[in-house]
Amino acid sequence: MGALAALSGLSNPAVGAPQAVAAGELPGFAVEDFRYPNADGVLQEKGIVLKRGDGHVTLADCGSASGLLQIMRRPEDAVPVCFKVTGDSGFLTLEIPSVYGVKGNDYDTTVDMTVGSEKKSFTVTPNQWTPVGETTDPTGREFMLVEIRMQK
Template sequence: MAREQNVNVREDQVRYTRRIATLTGVAALGALAALAVLTNPAAGAPRGAAAVVAEDVPGLAVEEFGYPNADTILRDKGIVLKRGDGHITLAECGSETGLLQIMRRPEDAYPVCFKVTGDSGFLTMEIPSVYGVKGNAYDTTVDMTVGTEEKSFTVEPNQWTAVGETTDPEGREYMLVEIRTQK
């Protein structure tokens, strides 16, 4: 548990450092542009020293919280994982206890499992035809869509919860679009 908290603290420190570096880079780039205009008032468009300075500055790193290897996961598992905070991650079902398990159609499709860490988490995705979720020790909510309609389901801790088409009087197919967890 302490190791997991240390990892979470370290991840937060890395994110904070990246944000500071990004803001510092933006401020420095703005200052250089202003200096170039002030020292060359006739410069209507960036050229000369200002253009060289702009070309020498490395690109800004902006964390978008995109899911790593999302293209490979789409190809191999047929699911779209978009973005999250890193506290809900794809896992091999049966690899350990305490995983969230998602059941989807067709019936012969393999379940999709997620490991949850930290005090809270979120993950956005697109998993079509979801009809059941097995919860873990966390308070979990799943958001789903059918057509333009959105619906949220509270997942019972450590047991199966009917979601999507299994709760719909018309039996429509729902797409899982977000998981949110809280300890």
């Protein structure tokens, strides 16, 4: 009878046994949308749009670490924009207008840029400055950086 009393205590809420949850009360599923966190604040502070990525390419303070990817943009006195990469690969979609140079790091890096409806990809030389966008365009059109892809 002791076993029966113990079993009956499992269905007794006063004993502290878990209760069944109604189907309508279950929490929703978390869905990763890969949106960049605090993108609105970055837009206000730095004037760049960070859209989405895999979390391996993140905005960094230039000079905060070695091995950062550096982006130069117009106007010429604009502060460079830097990104840190973690892991073996990463990607980030974004919008940085008037980009004309990228300093690579140890990763194989490709940047996609647009001017009007035209899209161009540039391979960034590791650990060196690579001219991109308007510096490679015969008419000097201003290009927008729209994606960074990095891989070891």
